[in-house]
Structure formats: structure tokens, C-alpha cells
Amino acid sequence: MRIRPAIATALASTVVIVGGFLTIWQASDGFAAFTTETARRLAVERAPRPIPAVDIVTGTGMGVPLLSAGRPLLVEFVYTSCPTICTSLGQEFLQIQSALSARGLVDRVRLVSLSFDIERDTPARLAEYGRHHGADPVIWTVGRPRQANDLARLLVAFGVTVVPDGEGGFVHNAAIHYVGADGRLSRIFDLGEADSILAHLETAAP
């Protein structure tokens, strides 16, 4: 017996609709994340990711551990010759730094501006970037990974993509990353969310 075309087509079309719906549902985290950046933010909130314990070179030329036990971090990725977005990131950090000082929360968190331009960002330039943005070394560290290998591991762990813009600069995800006291990346904030960040720091376990 032959199946009637109307029924066969209805069946096949239903399979295609359900299959397509499920595939796109799966690929967009339940219609929640259409871009890689949104997906990254969702992923770290659902499953905080361990950040590799590497040393970073600071403006003094000294190596310091990126992670400090028991103290959460706010990390932003920059490069010191960046004319645009990194300046906004710097301003945001300054605002957070001032707010933390005012509320007496200086020991609650460390701010880290992490350069991915390990070729050009010498300690002198890192120091200059810190001075320029008003970084207080007690709370705000400006540094870069010691070697390319460490940088690659950090970029993968944070999920940051750096694309050369063809004019000596870079394009990268601009965000502020919260690494908890356990050394895991668990929240990613947008620029302009300083208030949410401060609220998160106050509620997060010290």
C-alpha cells in the first residue's frame, strides 16, 4: 500500500520543523545566545571556568602571580596603544577603584588590566598606562603575560578572541571578567555596568 502524499508530506515536513527547531534551540542555548559573546557569558555563569595560574609582568618589570588566593579579580584585556575601547575600560576601572576605596572594600578584590600585546607592551609602557589611567598599585595591577604560551592559555580560558585590525591595532571582546576567590571565571560584565559589578562584589563571598 502506498502512503498518501498529503500524509507523507505532512509527516516529513513535521520532522523537518521539529529537527530544525531542536537544532537551532541547541545551537543558541535555548534561544538565549545568538552570538559567541553571549554564549561565552552564559557558559561561564553556568559552569565557572578555572583560570590558569600564570605570572604576569607588571610596570616595575617584576613578575607577580595573576591569581591571588582568597581575593577575587576583575580582569579586563587591553593593549596600551589602543586608542578607543581600552580607554573606556580604563575609565571604568578607575570608577570602580574609587568606589571601592570610598566603601572600604579595597581588600575585597584586585583589578587587573591585562595586555595581550606582549610584543610591544614593555614594562615601561605598562607603567605609563597605569599612571595615565590613575591606577593605584595597591588595588589595580597593569601587566601582561610573561610569554606567548601563557597568553594563549589565558585567552582560551577567558574565551577572548583578539583580531589584528590591519593597522597595528587589535579588536577584542571588551568586557570585565570576574574571577572568584576560587580562581574561576564566573561572571562577565559589559562596559558601563560598574554598578552591577560593585553590587556583585558586595554580595559575593569575601
Place this chain on the structure above:
Amino acid sequence: MTPTRSQPIFLAVCVAGLVSLASPLGRQFLEASLVTHMLVQMPLLVFIGMGFGRISSAAAAPYVATWNRGGSTGLLLTLGVAMFWMLPRAMDAALVDMRFEAAKFVSLPVAGVALAWSYGQASPIVKGVLNAHVVSALGVMGWAYMAAPVRLCNAYLASDQEMAGAGLLAAGAVTAAYFAMRIVFFGATRSRYIRTSSASDDASIVAY
């Protein structure tokens, strides 16, 4: 397409196109920028699929007609594949994950085949809705890519994104103009319906 002597040449062109798009050099060249990735490589993959579909539609008709009445299954498949690859993160994933890249090179030509097997059998209303949908989707996507305050693809520059948006708008305008011209000069919908509906009747006769 009725069998002609030019058919093997047409087939060879489609195969050569697919091979060169999938070659490492072709991929590197077209995937370096969002504009060529989205507006050259991906449409070409669909067009090549449509080429394969045209050659094979008559031969396939007896087998698929029962399951694809009015072209609905095939058109839904094409729409689903198109929607999937409209996810910015799907394109990002294709650049870093070979599974996604392979899926792209399979699913887009398959969508083209499905489109070629199905469009001619669709009713004029379905065709009209589809045509309008393509134009509006290109317009909305173009606007979204141009106006988005953030980068949609992590792997591409913001300037690329604006250009791609402009390209999508242009593609939408060209498509709209093409549909309009067809109606003006050929009164397309009506005459095509008569021709294709008889063709699909033939197909269903064969299927029984």
C-alpha cells in the same frame, strides 16, 4: 532541466565550484572577511546546490514527490538551514571548529538541492510569501548588522560587520528589484503556476 549535451558541463562547473570553495586556499581567501564569508561563500554554496538540484530534480521526482507535496518539506529544510547559518555564533564556530565548517559545506548545498527540487512545485501564494520573506530577511539582517552596537562575530572586525550589513541591504534591494522586474515583464507568478502545477501533476502521476 531536460537532458541536454550541456548538462555534463553544467555538472562539472558545479563540482569544480564546490571543490574550489572547499579547498584550503578558497576557504582561507573567502573566510578572511565577514563580507566574503557571508555574501560570497555561503550564497555560492547554496547556488551550487541549486545547480545539482536542477540537474537531478526530474530523476529524483518519483522518489521524493510523495514526501514533498507542494515542495513544503524541501522549502522548510531550506529555511531551517538558512536560519541556522544566520546565527552569528554559527559562523564564528565554523571558523574555529571543523565540525561546524564541515556541516556548513554539507548543509548549504543540501539546502540548495532541496530548494531546486521544491520551489517549482510550490503554490503561487507560498512562492510569494517566500519571496517577500527573503527580501525582508535580507533587509532586517542588513539593518541589524549595520546598526548593532556590538560586534556580532568575535572573529571579525566591526568595520567588516558594517560592510556586510550594507551588502545584505544591497542584496535585498537587488532581489526585490529582480522579483518586481519578473512580475512587470513576465507576469511571472501566473504563467509559472500553470506550467509548474502541470509539472508537479506529472510528478505525482509518476509517483503513483
